[in-house]
Structure formats: C-alpha cells, structure tokens
Amino acid sequence: MATPPRMPLVLPGFEQVRRSWNATHEAYAARLLPGEYYVTINDECVYTTLGSCISACIRDRVSGVGGMNHFMLPASADANSWKAANLSAATRYGNFAMEHLINVILKNGGKRQNLEAKLFGGGRIMENMSDIGMRNIIFVRDYLKTEAIKVVSEDVGDVFPRMVVYFPVTGKVRVKRLRSLHNNTIVEEESRYITTVAKEPVRSDIELF
Amino acid sequence: MKNNIADLLKGVDGLVTLPHVFIRINQLVEDPDSTMADIAKAVSQDPSFTVRMLRVANSPFYGFSSTIGTVDKAVAIIGTSQIRNLALSMSVASAFSGLPNHLVSMDNFWRHSLYCALIARILAKQARRCDPEAVFTAGLLHDIGELILFNRLPGPSHQALLLVLDQLDEMPIYQAEQQVIGIDHAEVGGELAKQWTLPPMLVECISCHHAIERAEHYPREVALVHLANSLAQMAEVDTLETADVTPVDPLAWEITGLDEDIIEAVIREAQAEIIETEKQFFGK
Numbered sequence: 001m002a003t004p005p006r007m008p009l010v011l012p013g014f015e016q017v018r019r020s021w022n023a024t025h026e027a028y029a030a031r032l033l034p035g036e037y038y039v040t041i042n043d044e045c046v047y048t049t050l051g052s053c054i055s056a057c058i059r060d061r062v063s064g065v066g067g068m069n070h071f072m073l074p075a076s077a078d079a080n081s082w083k084a085a086n087l088s089a090a091t092r093y094g095n096f097a098m099e100h101l102i103n104v105i106l107k108n109g110g111k112r113q114n115l116e117a118k119l120f121g122g123g124r125i126m127e128n129m130s131d132i133g134m135r136n137i138i139f140v141r142d143y144l145k146t147e148a149i150k151v152v153s154e155d156v157g158d159v160f161p162r163m164v165v166y167f168p169v170t171g172k173v174r175v176k177r178l179r180s181l182h183n184n185t186i187v188e189e190e191s192r193y194i195t196t197v198a199k200e201p202v203r204s205d206i207e208l209f
Numbered sequence: 210m211k212n213n214i215a216d217l218l219k220g221v222d223g224l225v226t227l228p229h230v231f232i233r234i235n236q237l238v239e240d241p242d243s244t245m246a247d248i249a250k251a252v253s254q255d256p257s258f259t260v261r262m263l264r265v266a267n268s269p270f271y272g273f274s275s276t277i278g279t280v281d282k283a284v285a286i287i288g289t290s291q292i293r294n295l296a297l298s299m300s301v302a303s304a305f306s307g308l309p310n311h312l313v314s315m316d317n318f319w320r321h322s323l324y325c326a327l328i329a330r331i332l333a334k335q336a337r338r339c340d341p342e343a344v345f346t347a348g349l350l351h352d353i354g355e356l357i358l359f360n361r362l363p364g365p366s367h368q369a370l371l372l373v374l375d376q377l378d379e380m381p382i383y384q385a386e387q388q389v390i391g392i393d394h395a396e397v398g399g400e401l402a403k404q405w406t407l408p409p410m411l412v413e414c415i416s417c418h419h420a421i422e423r424a425e426h427y428p429r430e431v432a433l434v435h436l437a438n439s440l441a442q443m444a445e446v447d448t449l450e451t452a453d454v455t456p457v458d459p460l461a462w463e464i465t466g467l468d469e470d471i472i473e474a475v476i477r478e479a480q481a482e483i484i485e486t487e488k489q490f491f492g493k
Contacts (some may be wrong), residue, residue, distance in 0.1 A: 022377050029377050049374050160446055165377060176453045177446035178374075180317035181382065185370045 004028075008042035011108060019044070027167070032070045034193035037097065039067030039104040040168055047165040049178065050121030051186040052133035053193075054140050054156070057118040057166040057173065058101055058149065060110035066168030067105060070121075071097035072136055072190060074198040093197060094139045102147070117144050118173055119154035120164045125183045133157060161186045214392060214400045217361050224307045225357075227405060230255040231296045235406065238293045248292060249284045261299055262292075265489050294346040297407070298326070301350060302491050310359035312366055318356065322349050323486055324441035325434065327479045332433050332440075336465040339429050347414035347434050348441075349490075350407075354398025354415070358386065365390045381455040383419045395419045421458050432461040444476045444483075 004021035007028055014030075017038050022029040025045055030038045032048035032055075040046070046068045048055055059066025073090040106112065119140055122133035137156045144151055153173070155162070160177040167173070178186075233251040237243040253259055259280055266277045266287060277283045284292055302319050309315075326348035333341035358366050369385040383393040399416020410427045414434045417424045424431035435458060442454035449472065451457065462469065 024378050031375065031377075045377075047377050163374075163377075176379075176450075177448060179321065179442050179445055179454070181313055181321070182370060182374060183317060184312055184314065185367065185374065 008040070008044055011039055011041065011104070013104070014038050014040075025165070025167075029165070032068060034070055034072070034190055035197065037067060037069035037071075037101050037104075039065070039101065039108060041065045041108055043167070043169045045165050045167045047163065049161060049163045049182075049186060050123065051125045051161045051183070051190050052121070052123055052129075052136065053190050054119065054121040054133075054136040055164055055166075056098060056101065056140055056144070057120070057164070057168070058105060058115055059168045059171055060105060060114040061116050061171065062111065062114045063109050064169040065105055065108045065110045066166075066171075067101055068164075068166050068168075069097050069101040072132070072194055072197075073139055074194055075132065091139065094136075094143065098140070098143050098147075102149075115149045116152045116171070117149050118166070118171070119144075119151055119156055120162055120173075120175060122156045123158055123160050123162065125159060125161050125180075126187055127159075214397055217357060217397060218401055218404060220361050221308060221357055221401075224360075225304055225401075226307075227297070227304050228255070228258070228300045230258050231293075231300050234293050234296050238289050245284050245289060246281070248289050249280045252280045252284065252292065252296075258296070258299070261492070262295060265295060265299065268485075268489055270486065270489060291342050293408075294342050297411075298346050298349050299490060301353070305353065305356050308356050308360045310356065310363060310366075312359045312363065312370060313355070318352070319491060320483070320487070321441055321445055322352055323490065324444050324479055324483060325349070325351055325437045327482055327486060328440045328444065328475055329433050329437035331475050331478055332436055332465065332467060332471075333430075335471065336429070336433060336467055339433065343408075343410060344414075344430055344433050344437075347411050347430060348437050350398070350402065350411060351415055351418045351434050351438060352394060352398065353401060354394035354396065355382075357397050357401065358390065358394050362390060379452065379454070379456065381419065393419065419455075421461055421464070428464050432464040435461045436465065436467070440472060440476060441479070443472070444479050447480075449473055449476070 007019060017030045017036060019028050019030045028044040030046040032038055032046055034053055038046045048070045053070055053072040055068050055070045057068045073094050122137040124131050124133050155175050161182055163176045163178060165174040234248060237248050237251055263283060266283045273286060277286060326345045329348035330341045330345040333339050333344040369389040372385040372389060373380050373382055383395055386393040395416055395418055399412055402412040402415050410430055413424055413427045414431050417431045418434045418438055421431050421435045439455045439457045
C-alpha cells in the first residue's frame with residue numbers, strides 16, 4: 001500500500017475533529033460527532049452517522065470551500081413553539097449550528113451567491129418516539145429558504161439511520177442506510193448529545209455576515 | 210480480552226430454554242425406533258403449539274393444495290424432520306425472550322433473522338440439492354449468538370457497535386466483535402446450538418455463516434445462509450447496493466452455483482412475504 005500523503009492543514013478551530021486516511025476514497029476523512037461541524041478548503045471528505053439528527057452539507061460551488069454540520073434542535077416544552085416564535089431556544093440552537101458553518105465557509109473565501117446545500121438525516125428510527133427528525137428537517141429547509149441558499153439534493157426522513165460521506169471540493173456525497181441493529185446505539189449517542197445541548201445556555205455572540 | 214464461550218453459555222443457562230415440545234420432537238426424530246405417530250402425539254400434547262403449527266401448515270408458506278386438519282396429517286404431509294424445523298422456528302423467538310438486552314430491539318433483531326430465513330429458503334429452491342425448509346430454520350437461527358453477547362457482555366458489545374459506526378468503510382459486526390471481545394456472535398451461537406443438540410447442519414450454518422471456508426460437512430447450506438445474511442440486510446434497508454452491507458464471500462456464489470443477477474428479484478420476493486411470515490412465526 002502506498003504511503004498516505006501528508007494530512008492537509010486544518011482550518012483554525014477544527015483541530016479537535018478526528019481525521020484519518022481512508023484508502024477506499026484515497027482521501028483524508030474527518031469524522032463528525034453530534035454537535036460538531038467541519039469546514040475545509042482541501043480535497044478531503046467529512047463523514048458522520050445520523051439518526052434523527054440532521055446534517056447540512058454546504059459548499060461554494062465555484063471555489064470548492066465547504067463543510068458539514070451535525071445537529072438536532074433540543075426538545076422544547078411546546079413541540080410547536082419553534083414555528084410560532086423564532087426566538088425559542090430550540091430554533092436559536094439550530095440557527096447557531098447553521099450560522100457557524102456558513103460563516104466559516106464565507107470567512108474562507110466562499111461567496112454567499114455561490115453556496116449550495118445538501119441535506120441528510122432526520123430519520124424516524126424509533127417507532128414509538130415523536131417525529132423529532134421531521135422537526136429538524138422542517139427547520140433546516142426553512143432556514144436555507146430564508147437565507148436563499150439552494151438545496152440541490154437531499155435524503156431525509158424515512159425510518160433509517162444513515163452514514164453520510166461528503167466531499168466539499170466536488171460536492172460529491174455518498175449516503176449509506178444503516179441496518180436497524182445500530183438504531184439503539186445511535187439514539188443513545190444522539191440523546192447524550194442533546195442532553196448536553198439542552199443544559200448549555202444558548203450564547204448570543206453569533207457574528208452575522 | 211478473550212472470553213470463554215463456555216462461561217458465557219453457563220451464564221444463560223435457564224434463561225434461554227427451548228420448549229418441552231421441541232425437545233421431545235428433537236429426541237424422537239433422532240430416535241430410529243420412533244414412529245410418525247409418536248411424533249404426532251408429542252405435538253398434540255402442546256395444544257397451543259398444535260394450533261399454531263396447523264395454521265402455518267395451512268398457510269401459503271407451504272402451499273399445500275389440500276387442507277391439513279389434524280396433527281397426524283400434518284406430520285405425514287410435512288414430514289418428521291420438517292416438523293422438527295417448524296417447531297424450532299416457531300419457538301426460538303419466545304425461547305430468547307428471557308434474555309433481554311438494551312442494544313437491539315427484539316422486533317428489529319427477529320425481523321433481520323426472518324428476512325435471512327426467507328431469503329435462504331428462496332435461494333435454496335433456486336440452488337437445488339438442499340432442503341429449503343431446513344435452510345429457512347438455519348437462517349432464522351443464524352444470529353442467536355448476538356443475543357447472548359448483548360445480554361452477557363453489554364459493555365464490550367456496545368463498544369463493538371460503536372466501532373462499526375466509527376468506520377467510514379463497511380465493517381461487519383463480527384469483525385468488530387473479534388477485535389473488541391475476542392470472539393464473535395457466530396462462534397457463540399454455534400456453541401449454544403451444539404449444547405442444544407440441534408442437527409449438525411444448523412450448528413454449522415450458525416457457527417460458519419461469516420467464515421464459510423470453515424464449513425466441513427454442509428458448505429452448500431452454510432453458503433446459502435451467508436448469502437442470505439447480506440441480502441437480508443439489503444432487503445431491510447431497501448437497497449440494491451451490495452457495498453452497503455456485510456460483504457459477500459465470492460466463494461458462496463461459486464459453491465451454490467447461483468448468480469448475482471438474481472439479487473433484486475430475491476429481495477423483492479422476500480419484502481413481499483415478510484409481513485405475513487412475521488405474523489405466522491411471531492404471532493404479530
């Protein structure tokens with residue numbers, strides 16, 4: 001096997017994201033955990049596994065700078081409050097996740113008018129749970145519509161967990177549905193993440209571009 | 210860490226037991242002096258089992274043209290070794306209900322197993338020279354070791370599942386188990402089947418379904434269950450992409466003489482049958 005090339009430099013702020021060489025794709029692969037996001041200007045991929053969480057994959061289709069996030073809206077007392085009030089904590093958390101991704105892309109040479117998005121996740125993987133996946137899907141579609149960022153493809157909803165692999169430079173995506181053997185493990189990881197999120201106060205220091 | 214399979218199985222003693230009616234049928238089928246009447250009598254002693262068995266015997270699953278109204282007739286038409294398979298298939302899910310776990314829901318677990326059973330049966334009919342009903346039972350039982358690992362070693366099993374999810378490339382769960390636990394569900398299931406004195410064909414299918422080159426006496430049946438396992442995963446997530454599921458050993462196609470062209474038709478047939486078969490076998 002050929003020696004992998006040197007790992008491309010990471011953009012500041014993403015040092016904690018774990019990356020490793022993947023021989024199949026002949027590229028470095030960054031592994032996103034729930035709540036994380038990653039932006040790159042290099043030819044590398046970013047992957048994650050999604051249950052009812054959602055990932056927006058956003059890139060500048062001209063320069064190739066782009067990345068992925070992985071988040072979920074925290075449950076609010078009133079399940080429909082996100083619709084009524086943009087100020088609900090849940091929506092603010094979603095805005096936060098989306099704005100971070102977009103702002104870092106713009107900071108690294110992306111142009112707003114060149115941005116395109118792909119959406120994944122939001123599965124209903126536990127039969128007897130309320131459809132939190134759908135809340136996430138509706139939120140993110142709504143958000144992108146308001147921001148006038150075009151969604152060029154999506155694979156959302158349904159009953160399957162997914163693994164998503166995204167190459168920001170080319171915009172190429174591979175989605176694999178995961179077997180139900182993994183449902184409980186994924187739900188547990190996502191619940192652990194959402195519990196931490198719900199406890200943290202939402203910061204209001206988002207820079208708007 | 211290397212775990213002792215014998216110790217694992219000792220831990221589930223009394224928690225997983227096959228019903229008396231199956232144990233009795235199993236003994237009788239092995240006994241050269243027993244008659245069909247003996248077997249029919251053993252079946253009849255369990256009324257609820259009798260009712261369920263007659264229901265399956267009369268279902269499209271078997272497709273007999275005449276109605277089977279009595280146990281004697283069922284044993285005569287279906288055959289004694291078939292009755293044993295049927296008894297095993299119908300009791301295995303309840304046998305394991307005493308062994309709960311937090312890692313996979315029983316519904317999801319048995320759905321995969323039943324998909325594997327249905328597909329193994331469809332493949333066996335096409336491959337010929339093996340018993341489709343026996344292979345069905347092998348498919349239904351192929352992952353029973355998983356329920357033992359998940360119950361006895363929940364921590365390491367959870368680590369194995371996380372390891373699979375962490376890989377960008379497809380990593381079959383048995384490889385993750387070998388890496389984390391030192392043994393895999395196929396070995397554990399095979400040992401339990403041996404302890405239960407199940408027919409050697411079932412033991413070999415369970416213990417070798419991820420290592421078909423290790424099959425000594427039933428390579429054909431083992432290869433069918435191996436193929437059925439991957440195709441069952443495809444049917445479950447509704448994909449035709451073989452790269453998305455546990456990789457198939459090319460040797461399995463060679464041994465069975467089957468061709469990859471059949472995959473789509475086989476998956477569609479199984480998907481069309483799964484709901485009805487769930488009702489018959491698990492009473493859902």
